[in-house]
Amino acid sequence: MVQKKLNGPPPSPRPRGRPRAYRPELALAQARDAFWRDGFAATSLDDLSAATGMNRPSLYAAFGDKQALYVKAYASYRAEVRETFRPIFRAEAPLRDKLRRILVAALDLYSSGEAGPRGCFTVLTASSDVVADPEIRALVVEALTSIDEGFARLFAAAIESGELPGDADPVRLAHMAGATVHSLSVRARAGIARRDLERLIEDAVVTILGPASADPSRGKRKAQGLSGK
Amino acid sequence: MVQKKLNGPPPSPRPRGRPRAYRPELALAQARDAFWRDGFAATSLDDLSAATGMNRPSLYAAFGDKQALYVKAYASYRAEVRETFRPIFRAEAPLRDKLRRILVAALDLYSSGEAGPRGCFTVLTASSDVVADPEIRALVVEALTSIDEGFARLFAAAIESGELPGDADPVRLAHMAGATVHSLSVRARAGIARRDLERLIEDAVVTILGPASADPSRGKRKAQGLSGK
DNA sequence: TGACTTTTATACTATTTCGCATATAAAGGG
DNA sequence: CCCTTTATATGCGAAATAGTATAAAAGTCA
Numbered sequence: 016m017v018q019k020k021l022n023g024p025p026p027s028p029r030p031r032g033r034p035r036a037y038r039p040e041l042a043l044a045q046a047r048d049a050f051w052r053d054g055f056a057a058t059s060l061d062d063l064s065a066a067t068g069m070n071r072p073s074l075y076a077a078f079g080d081k082q083a084l085y086v087k088a089y090a091s092y093r094a095e096v097r098e099t100f101r102p103i104f105r106a107e108a109p110l111r112d113k114l115r116r117i118l119v120a121a122l123d124l125y126s127s128g129e130a131g132p133r134g135c136f137t138v139l140t141a142s143s144d145v146v147a148d149p150e151i152r153a154l155v156v157e158a159l160t161s162i163d164e165g166f167a168r169l170f171a172a173a174i175e176s177g178e179l180p181g182d183a184d185p186v187r188l189a190h191m192a193g194a195t196v197h198s199l200s201v202r203a204r205a206g207i208a209r210r211d212l213e214r215l216i217e218d219a220v221v222t223i224l225g226p227a228s229a230d231p232s233r234g235k236r237k238a239q240g241l242s243g244k
Numbered sequence: 245m246v247q248k249k250l251n252g253p254p255p256s257p258r259p260r261g262r263p264r265a266y267r268p269e270l271a272l273a274q275a276r277d278a279f280w281r282d283g284f285a286a287t288s289l290d291d292l293s294a295a296t297g298m299n300r301p302s303l304y305a306a307f308g309d310k311q312a313l314y315v316k317a318y319a320s321y322r323a324e325v326r327e328t329f330r331p332i333f334r335a336e337a338p339l340r341d342k343l344r345r346i347l348v349a350a351l352d353l354y355s356s357g358e359a360g361p362r363g364c365f366t367v368l369t370a371s372s373d374v375v376a377d378p379e380i381r382a383l384v385v386e387a388l389t390s391i392d393e394g395f396a397r398l399f400a401a402a403i404e405s406g407e408l409p410g411d412a413d414p415v416r417l418a419h420m421a422g423a424t425v426h427s428l429s430v431r432a433r434a435g436i437a438r439r440d441l442e443r444l445i446e447d448a449v450v451t452i453l454g455p456a457s458a459d460p461s462r463g464k465r466k467a468q469g470l471s472g473k
Numbered sequence: 474t475g476a477c478t479t480t481t482a483t484a485c486t487a488t489t490t491c492g493c494a495t496a497t498a499a500a501g502g503g
Numbered sequence: 504c505c506c507t508t509t510a511t512a513t514g515c516g517a518a519a520t521a522g523t524a525t526a527a528a529a530g531t532c533a
Binding site: 052053054055056057130131133134138139140142143145146147152155156159184186187188190191193194195197198201202204205206207214215218219221222223 | 281282283284285286359360362363367368369371372374375376381384385388413415416417419420422423424426427430431433434435436443444447448450451452
């Protein structure tokens with residue numbers, strides 16, 4: 016019985032012509048790395064061609080012109096960052112540990128890069144191009160908002176669970192956590208030593224949540240910088 | 245009595261050749277604005293020529309090549325920023341007002357720019373070029389350090405004067421104030437509304453110094469987020 | 474096998490970019 | 504009035520850059 020034409024979409028329908036010599040997702044990640052390091056203007060198509068292993072006509076066929084490729088690369092960065100942080104934000108853990116883990120994960124991300132730490136694509140690379148390109152600006156605003164909202168949800172949940180006092184202002188705390196993330200990004204890219212950045216993280220945790228109780232057996236922590244507005 | 249040759253340096257000795265058609269300081273400021281807006285790579289010599297009104301040979305004679313001009317432009321930015329903030333840091337005022345004024349002055353600076361807000365040259369433009377140029381990196385590290393140290397001195401003086409409790413940690417508070425500045429810069433350049441950024445400033449002041457006392461007649465403010473290392 | 478389809482590889486063009494060579498302009502000195 | 508000095512103006516040229524035309528390659532389908 017011939018069933019070829021009756022099948023739904025097979026797992027791999029093998030397209031008609033010559034097969035691709037690259038994997039689109041991988042190539043996009045490599046282009047993203049190049050843009051992330053050098054920015055839009057300083058990354059030439061030759062650089063992108065070398066980074067992806069694709070020649071220019073293939074780049075154009077796959078992603079469009081340089082501008083379109085940049086937008087796609089940045090969007091892929093954002094998607095990957097979301098995937099990285101979602102489980103950390105959702106993890107079951109005490110608020111203080113969770114906040115610290117989030118900031119350390121951000122630091123890890125910003126410190127990565129073979130040719131030196133790159134900071135955050137949103138904060139450094141894309142923000143620079145914001146003046147020239149409204150599409151990038153919209154993406155950057157969305158990213159900044161999303162950071163704040165993630166932290167605000169975190170703190171709101173902590174109020175709900177009693178880990179923060181009821182009169183704490185989640186938006187205010189989220190602003191400061193977001194500012195810490197931005198600052199980590201800038202400092203990491205400047206090459207500030209990791210030890211100093213870990214110190215910054217501790218300073219932020221203490222400032223946002225108050226000093227850790229010396230005696231964990233006491234149910235109520237010394238809450239500082241929490242209430243008000 | 246002929247005294248021409250005996251005089252010390254006259255106020256304007258009139259140099260020998262054809263007089264300059266530009267004022268070096270002004271031209272440098274205009275080049276700085278161009279770099280500030282678009283970054284190193286995206287600013288061409290034609291752009292710089294148009295911005296300064298100088299043609300390229302004059303640019304080279306006055307400032308050297310593009311790289312050297314960039315470094316000089318960034319250095320001039322730093323010098324101007326220092327001049328702007330020195331009096332605000334030194335002003336005689338309550339700590340809370342002073343901190344707020346500093347942050348508002350930063351916001352004003354970052355919001356400036358004819359073609360949209362530019363953020364901080366250090367945080368956005370120069371940081372992007374840090375990966376490629378060690379000289380820029382050194383300047384950026386110096387700038388970041390200088391921000392932290394300025395705030396740390398401010399808080400240390402406040403401890404000295406009794407405005408902050410003796411066990412407050414000036415470096416920790418300075419880290420958070422610096423982070424607020426970095427965050428303001430990023431958000432301003434992204435085009436976040438000024439109202440929201442003023443809210444961020446208030447949130448930072450409250451988080452760093454604790455909520456303002458509702459009753460100023462009481463000598464001791466409710467100190468929050470202040471003590472502890 | 475041979476027509477068809479899609480991708481890759483090479484080479485090309487038009488433009489931009491940086492840096493500089495050369496010629497001209499505007500001042501002072503003797 | 505001519506020479507020297509310094510700056511400006513024009514424009515050249517080599518290299519880089521973005522984007523594309525064209526042809527070869529590597530598959531499928533019948």
